[in-house]
C-alpha cells in the first residue's frame with residue numbers, strides 16, 4: 001500500500017489530489033514531502049469570500065506540516081494560486097487543509113491541541129519538536145474555535161467558584177454549568193467582585209439569565225447581591241464544599257493558636273503535624289493516620305472539640321426532606337454557640353444568617369449535580385501547573401477553558417489521537 005492511499009483514507013479533498021511522495025532531509029532527521037496538486041477541473045476559491053473565482057497567477061511552493069508518521073515529519077507541498085475576485089480584488093485561494101498564513105495543517109494543529117490537554121504544554125513542545133509559544137497559540141486557536149461554536153441553550157444550573165491565582169491573593173471567578181447532562185466551565189473573570197459577576201451575567205445575556213433555575217455558590221456577599229439582582233427567580237443553593245470549607249478554616253485557626261499555647265507552656269507538642277488528620281474525612285485517612293487521630297482525640301483540647309463539632313455536622317447532608325435538616329441545623333448552631341470556641345461561634349452565626357439558603361439545597365436535591373463544583377475546583381488547580389503557573393491572566397483563561405470547557409472541535413474523517 002502506498003502512503004497516498006493512507007492519506008486518502010484519513011484526509012481526502014474534493015478538489016485536490018496527493019501526487020509524488022519523496023524522502024527529504026538526512027538520516028538523522030528524515031522527512032517526507034507529499035506534493036499536492038489541484039484536480040483537472042478544480043477551480044480556485046477566493047479566501048476572502050469563499051466563491052469560485054478565475055485564476056490570476058501562482059505563488060512559490062509552500063510547506064504545510066502534517067501529522068508525523070512513525071516520528072517522521074510529513075509535509076504537504078503546494079504552490080498556491082491567486083484569484084481575481086470581483087469583490088475582494090487579487091486574493092490567495094482558500095485551502096481545505098490550512099487557514100491563513102498557518103504553517104501547520106489543520107489536522108496537525110488540532111492533533112497538538114488535543115495532546116496539550118493531556119500533557120503539559122512544555123512536554124508537548126518537546127515531544128513534537130515545537131516551541132512552547134507555538135503550542136500556546138494552537139491551544140488559543142482551539143479555545144477560540146470551541147467558544148465560538150458552543151451551544152449556550154438549555155443552561156438551567158450554574159455553580160460559581162473562585163480559585164486563588166498568583167501568590168498575592170488574587171482570585172479568578174469561575175462559572176460552571178452543572179446540569180446533570182452537561183457539566184463544563186462556562187466563563188472566567190479576573191477578581192471576585194460585584195463587577196466580576198456582573199460581567200458574567202452580561203456575557204450570558206438577560207434571556208438566558210432569566211432561564212436559570214439553580215445557582216450554587218459560596219456565601220461571599222458580592223455574589224449574593226448580584227445573584228439576587230440578575231437571576232432572582234433561580235433557587236440559590238449554598239454548596240456543601242464551601243460550607244465545609246468554613247469549618248475547616250475555623251479548625252485551622254484554633255489548631256494553630258492552641259499549638260502555640262501548648263508550646264509556650266512547655267506541654268507535649270501533640271498538635272504538630274495534625275492539620276490533615278483534622279481536615280480530612282475520617283474515611284479518607286490512611287492506615288497510619290487513623291490511629292494517630294484516635295490518639296489525638298483522647299486529649300481534652302479545644303481543637304478536638306471543634307473537630308468533633310465539624311464531624312457532627314456531616315450528618316446534615318444525610319437528610320432528604322427540607323424539614324429535619326432545619327431542626328438539626330438549629331441544634332448544631334446552639335451547641336456551637338455554647339462551645340466557647342470563637343471561630344466555631346462565627347461559623348454558627350454565618351449559618352444562622354443564611355439558614356434558608358442552606359436549606360435550599362434540600363429543596364433542589366437531585367435536580368443538578370451538586371458535587372461538581374468541588375470536582376471542578378480540584379481539576380482547576382493542577383491546570384495551572386500543567387500550563388505555566390498562570391503568569392498572565394490570558395494564559396490562565398486559555399488553559400482553563402481548554403481543560404474544563406468541554407469545547408467542540410471541527411468534524412474530521414479521522415482522529416489522529
Ligand SMILES: [Zn+2]
Pocket residue numbers: 046047048049050051085086087088089091
Ligand atoms: Zn472574494
